[in-house]
Amino acid sequence: MSAFLRVIVYGGIVVIVGAAVMLTRLTSIEAPEARIAASVAAPMAAAAPVAPNAAALVAPTDRVDPLWAAETGAATGIPARAIIAYASADLTVGAEQPGCGLGWNTIAAIGAIESVHATIDGSRLDGQGYPSPPIRGPALDGHGFAAIADTEDGVWDGDAVWDRAVGPMQFIPSTWADWAADGNGDGMTDPNQIDDAALATARYLCATGDLSSPQNWRAAVFSYNHLESYVDDVAAMANRYTTAVGSQPAAG
Structure with missing residues (x-):
């Protein structure tokens, strides 16, 4: 670990990592969960541990405050439709796994690095949360990447020889087979659809344990991509x- 201090934020908790570790509640902004939902009463009341493939109870566009999404998108540069997916995934795992401690900002950060929030190479999210054109990674053929032979007959990645990472959160098909999620409640699980992909990402990260722990948080993100x-x-x-969100005035 380097000698300088690094500030990491876990869903409203600041963790300063360096020679010592200190936890302190944010005082300048609200915890994200306080503002991202227009109403969380119904989904929270129905919350219970569920299987990874269980459908969402409420559509993300109905549970995340559109004004919050627009303001947060403007402050961060994240498309509002992507913000809705990340926030809804945060709410879902918060209800399913209260001890996880995952924040929407971690999911968003992964979405930024993996696909620039589904805008990489000129792609754009439509209102239903699908990028157009679809997002596909390079063939995992062992040349500069791991060699992963096709596992799903090209159903998701269009390649029947080698696997490719798919969609906004860049799931490898074999990983998607284990973590497929229905984030938009349409009864289907699709790595191309950002609500599904964001919820699968959230559950994948929460499998590591309590992400308010710096060690667990780093381990969870490292499991997503094995590079420090x-x-x-x-x-x-x-x-x-x-x-960025903390610098914006609170919504009235």
């Missing part, structure tokens, strides 16, 4: 988003 530099980049981006 990747973890550092996600931490920096998550902090950037929280700082």
